[in-house]
Amino acid sequence: MTRVKTGVRAVGAVLVAVLGVTAGLTGCSSTGGKRAEDARKAAAAGGRAAVDTPRWTFGMVTHSGDGDTFWDIVRSGAKQAAVKDNIKFLYAHDDEAQQQAQLVDSYIDKKVDGIIVTLAKPDAMKGALARAEKAGIPVITVNSGSAESKKFGALTHIGQDETIAGEAVGEELNKRGKKKALCILHEQGNVGHEQRCEGAKKTFDGTMQNLYVTGTNMPDVQSSIEARLQTDKSIDAVVTLGAPFADTAVKAADSAGSKAEVDTFDLNEKVAAGLKSGDLGFAVDQQPYLQGYQAVDLLWLYKYNADVLGGGRPVLTGPQIITKDQAAELEEYAKRGTR
């Protein structure tokens, strides 16, 4: 037993020693970091409600996985609208369809005043939406499920039609004279992802192939794209389906010695910077901030004034093709997390 204690103590001693070394290194960086950000930051706008309607509660349930940048922007749009509309905003997410449906159920049990939901796996959500309807809770669907939204009894659907967005990519690639493109899917089995690549294939005059990568493992994403570009030197365009993968694709093209142009769906700070510097060709934005913001605002309008937008048809927030021209302006907005 004493032997064991000694071992534990030795381990502790090593830790303390390393900690000491670290504490000794009080070296500061004179560039970048939070200090620079704070310096940049002007006084933030105060979050006050603009209306005096009752404090309704809206719940939003998405199919987002943990730590997804895109959904973070949707959420901040919804939050911003909630502040303005005097709404108590609840948010939950789960990438498993069954769990997502259960989260909707629990909001129904809580008797919220409105529900915002995504229909990435429509069939699994059908029952939950029917229960919401029965309980008299208005529902707005966002992002995915434009075909099912009305059928399931939702007021409106706000989002981008993935096939149309894909078609826009195909057309843009034609315009740029591309001949052979690669569509990088970072989640196998995601219906929206398949639709994007299918749509692009439909309008693209050249050939387009799919490549699946493991989205949770960046080095794997990079080496897979690299491998494909090394195999086929005639590939002149790489399309990623999410902003974080665009930068990785650029690195992969670099180290594979490929001249392929990297284009992407969705936007973030880095994509905006990449567009500005010319590393990226174009980005297809579906304006996630707008999806969240509009959903809350339209629910509020419905509660307040029985307004419905879209006339039973989806309200499209995209696709918006972004190129070098708009990049500088959008980089600023992406930096604050709203684009």
Place this chain on the structure above:
Amino acid sequence: MTAPAPAPSPAPDTKSDERLLKTSPLKRLLGRPELGSVVGAVAVFVFFSIVADSFLQATSLATVLYAASTLGIMAVPVALLMIGGEFDLSAGVLVTTSALISSMFSYQMTANVWVGVLVSLVVTLAVGVFNGVMLTRTDPPSFIITLGTFLMLTGMNLGFTKLISGTVSTKSIADMEGFTSAKDVFASTITIGGVDFKITIVWWLALIVVATWILLRTRVGNWIFAVGGGEDAARAVGVPVAATKIGLYMGVAFGAWISGQHLLFSYDTVQSGEGVGNELIYIVAAVIGGCLITGGYGSAVGAAVGALIFGMVSKGIVFAEWDSDWFKFFLGVMLLLATLLNHWVRKRAEATK
């Protein structure tokens, strides 16, 4: 399970004891745990050299080695842990944790990037110590304990990142002091004969050498085999079981630290949701490489070869341009075949002993 006690000592004068008999180098080679996996690796290599035209290019091989190294950096310490009879399900997410800590610490404190890197080392090792201490001081198996750590880390990665950065990914630290030198250490490329090799390959090789030395040439190595082979027996002969296990978890944490820093310095920003699922791949690589799930048997070289097989197969499928809808299926089939071949070779080798 009997531990293949390595006997580096010169042949003794007592010829009567069969354990001390001199064995021929060939026989000793056949008895090594990694033999089967090496045969499997050669088979996979030959296979893809034939079916994929571009597989044999130097640049392609560099890509395969990169894929294998990012996996192997974790597979080697995970293999040691498995030889010691334990699992670590938190290893995949710990990589992300480690990257997040360095990035956020440097950014929030506006500190030199190296300070963040060292803080990350301390915290990451502390998670390893936590796993080890929890395991040795309580009853539940490592499976459950590290599953708990896995879930906690997954939540904390997200929660803390959101709390501190306001978004789910970290801010870019590419313009901060120390970034360039740290990038050189963790994420640079070395050009040999016009081919770019990632520095992770060097880290990987270094880890293989250190781990092999520990296993075969030091007392600690004997302890690892002993605690994996039979904990009670090991304790009875005076092996510091708890310290050995805590040390093994710290080894995994160290690997996670290297991988995490590589992640950070190659991509500038880190997504907080990454890493989930990778822990199983590390274990798979170790098992392909000849580690027994029950502990007490295996080698660092084997785990490295396991990682190489995984890297060759996963990239080979891409090089071969097989229909990507079936990617996971192909991956599964190839791994199963490599493992079965590995198993068969080892059985034959043991039979001839």
